[in-house]
Amino acid sequence: MNRTIVALLGTALAAFALPAAAHHSFAGWDMTQNIEFKGVVETLKFRNPHMAMTLTTTKPDGTKETINFTEGAPANMLVRMGLDPAVIAPGQEITVIGAPRKDDPNPNQYFLKAIVLKDGTRFQSVGP
Amino acid sequence: MTIGFWRLGALTVAIAVPGFAFSQAARPAQSGHPDFSGIYFPALGPGMRSQTPTQLPYNDAAKKLVADYQKSFTVDDDPGRYCIWPGMPRAIWGAPFSVEIQQRPQDLSIYWEGYGMYRKIYMADHNPPKQLVPSAMGHSVGHWEGDTLVVETDNLKPYPYMTRMATSSAAHVVERLHLEERTAANGQPAKYLVDELVVTDPKVYTEPIKIKATLQLRPDLSLIEYTCTDTLWDEYLTQRGLTLPDLDELPGGAKE
Numbered sequence: 001m002n003r004t005i006v007a008l009l010g011t012a013l014a015a016f017a018l019p020a021a022a023h024h025s026f027a028g029w030d031m032t033q034n035i036e037f038k039g040v041v042e043t044l045k046f047r048n049p050h051m052a053m054t055l056t057t058t059k060p061d062g063t064k065e066t067i068n069f070t071e072g073a074p075a076n077m078l079v080r081m082g083l084d085p086a087v088i089a090p091g092q093e094i095t096v097i098g099a100p101r102k103d104d105p106n107p108n109q110y111f112l113k114a115i116v117l118k119d120g121t122r123f124q125s126v127g128p
Numbered sequence: 129m130t131i132g133f134w135r136l137g138a139l140t141v142a143i144a145v146p147g148f149a150f151s152q153a154a155r156p157a158q159s160g161h162p163d164f165s166g167i168y169f170p171a172l173g174p175g176m177r178s179q180t181p182t183q184l185p186y187n188d189a190a191k192k193l194v195a196d197y198q199k200s201f202t203v204d205d206d207p208g209r210y211c212i213w214p215g216m217p218r219a220i221w222g223a224p225f226s227v228e229i230q231q232r233p234q235d236l237s238i239y240w241e242g243y244g245m246y247r248k249i250y251m252a253d254h255n256p257p258k259q260l261v262p263s264a265m266g267h268s269v270g271h272w273e274g275d276t277l278v279v280e281t282d283n284l285k286p287y288p289y290m291t292r293m294a295t296s297s298a299a300h301v302v303e304r305l306h307l308e309e310r311t312a313a314n315g316q317p318a319k320y321l322v323d324e325l326v327v328t329d330p331k332v333y334t335e336p337i338k339i340k341a342t343l344q345l346r347p348d349l350s351l352i353e354y355t356c357t358d359t360l361w362d363e364y365l366t367q368r369g370l371t372l373p374d375l376d377e378l379p380g381g382a383k384e
Contacts, residue, residue: 025291027203047209048356049243076241076352128344 029071029111031126037067037096037110044090046075053112055072055096059079069098073125083115083123093118146253161272162307164321165231168343170224173313176342177221180337184293190332196267197290207289211356213243215264216281217294217327220341226351227343229321236270236277241351243267249279259283262297288289293337299329312344319345 039057051072057065078084088094092118098110115125171177186194213219226240234254238247247265250256259267262285270279281301287294303325312318327338365372 027209047180047358048354049211049359053361072356074242076226076354079352097247117239 017059026071026111028101028103029099031099031111031113033099034097034113035100035110037098039093039096040065041088041090041092041094042066044085044088046078046085047073048076051075051112053096055094059086066108067096067098067110069093069096069112070109074098077125078123080125081125088115088117134249155310159233159279162275163231164229164236164277164305164307166229166319166345167347167349168227168229168321169341169346169349170221171344176340178338178340180338184337185334186332187330187334190294193294194290201291207292210360211243213245213264214292215245215287216247216266216268216284217295217299217325217339218287219245219247219265220303220323220325220339224352226346226349228351235288239351240356243356244354247275261285266299266301273304275306277303277305279305293327294332295327295329296331298331302326303327321345 037055037057039055042054044053045052051074053069053072055067055069057063057067061068072078094115096112097116098113099113100111101107101109111126113126114122116122152358208214214221219240223242227241228239230237230239234251236249237258240246245265247268249270251267252269252271256269262283264285264287266281266284268279268281270277272278279302281303282299283300284295284297285303286296303323305321305323308320308322309317310320315333320341323339323341323343327333327337327339
């Protein structure tokens with residue numbers, strides 16, 4: 001697993017704490033973290049109220065590991081960014097930026113914050 | 129190249145705003161009143177949205193409910209994950225999805241892409257129907273005061289989520305909606321629909337809550353289907369050990 005804490009953003013989540021922000025809360029995720037994963041898309045669900053993805057990564061010893069991005073931006077947001085099923089599909093090599101859970105940073109569950117394609121195009125759904 | 133969408137700190141939505149023509153610009157309807165019809169997107173930034181008081185003014189009984197709720201419910205126990213409509217008055221804040229308004233002399237129909245929420249505002253001078261059951265959007269009846277549409281909403285079903293803006297069935301909402309033209313972030317003139325809303329709910333709050341929300345007219349946008357229950361259905365199928373057939377694996381069609 002290529003796991004690198006890229007930066008601590010220090011971005012407050014107060015915006016999502018607005019009582020009537022109308023969408024559901026992402027307060028369970030530690031959005032201050034940007035953890036980078038490089039791998040191959042295994043499964044991809046373009047869905048609302050949030051997308052989901054599994055990514056197969058290769059550890060330094062050559063063994064494979066599946067990373068679970070159990071939550072991300074809603075599919076409609078992604079499509080408006082230009083990230084649709086024609087751009088990304090299972091089998092594709094990508095880099096994903098994720099945030100772990102606050103209550104347990106190591107349950108292999110991450111919030112998908114950004115996707116970077118091989119050509120460098122970056123789709124940032126949440127965070128800077 | 130970075131394609132940004134949703135920045136938490138400033139909660140900015142970075143959809144490019146092209147220099148579109150106002151093909152859907154609000155025009156006087158035949159009745160002489162403004163026409164709110166068009167596709168909008170929630171406007172963010174200074175002056176676009178507010179809530180007064182900023183802290184919800186729970187009464188003592190509601191404060192106890194909040195405390196009990198926070199002991200029992202976690203951040204994952206969120207109605208939004210289960211596709212529960214925010215409903216009124218919460219809907220007007222707007223998640224970052226399109227909103228379409230269609231106006232007729234007898235009513236306005238508002239469709240929120242997010243959660244597929246749908247609302248009718250019936251005009252008082254066109255014999256509005258009675259509402260049969262309480263609902264998330266309630267029963268809304270409007271009338272014009274000049275160029276301002278005044279809407280009263282009641283018959284709301286309870287929204288008992290104490291980490292949100294909870295409301296009881298006693299909630300009553302009065303809105304004043306009007307159009308404004310301002311300069312958008314891209315320097316171009318843009319039309320905005322401003323909704324100034326007052327919520328009263330004596331069962332929960334000690335004083336009225338004033339909310340302001342703003343939608344920007346965005347005829348360059350369209351609505352995208354927002355189905356919300358696929359994940360819930362998948363979870364059910366997994367619990368039952370069922371797998372749906374993959375019809376796309378069948379021969380024929382464009383793939384052959």
